[in-house]
Amino acid sequence: MNQKQKILRIVEENFFQRGIIHRITIDEISSKLGMSKKTIYKHFPSKEALISEMIKNFTSKIKNQIESVLEKNDSAVVKIKNFILIIGAIASKVNDEWLFTVKNLYPDIWKYIEDFRNKMIIKNISKIIEQGKKEGLVVDIPTQIIINVFTGAVRNVVTPDFILNNNFSLQEAMKYTLTIFINGILTDKGKKSYKNTSVENELEDNFSNII
Incomplete structure (x- = not known):
């Protein structure tokens, strides 16, 4: 793991576990890494640049997880289940303060997150x-309607x-x-198949094990 990756890993741990971006200082990151601030600034000219890179790193992992689900030869219900688990894993790592802070202090990063979310969902x-x-x-409803809903x-x-x-x-x-959405788009056959996947239990048990 190179210096840049080590920095990103420390920020991601603090970012998601503590959810207090605005309180994480370069001094703190420097201390945790045993690395000079000069070295950190060499890779990231500002804290916002560092957080932005970390978010891009994280969304890249999400993208890989979703594409892995799509590539498997599973039924649509299984893919929906796995898609939900991925989204649930994201939700379990991102606390409420994370949302408020990013939207209020880092609007450009927030826009990137929203754009990524929408593109990945639609695609x-x-x-x-x-x-x-x-x-x-x-159910046989136009796909674009389902997506927009x-x-x-x-x-x-x-x-x-x-x-x-x-x-x-x-x-x-x-x-x-997601529960409302799933129950609204599946046929009776789909709902029966979905129920048999035990998604409710997996949602509780596997959030933190996916990403």
């Missing part, structure tokens, strides 16, 4: 939905403002949103 959920229709597991729900429910104003945790908001 990959569409593929799973089309597969599910062919398998008779997903889902992205709209995520955009309006899994957000700092909604969570702050309605006393939900990020994990709760994500879980309820």
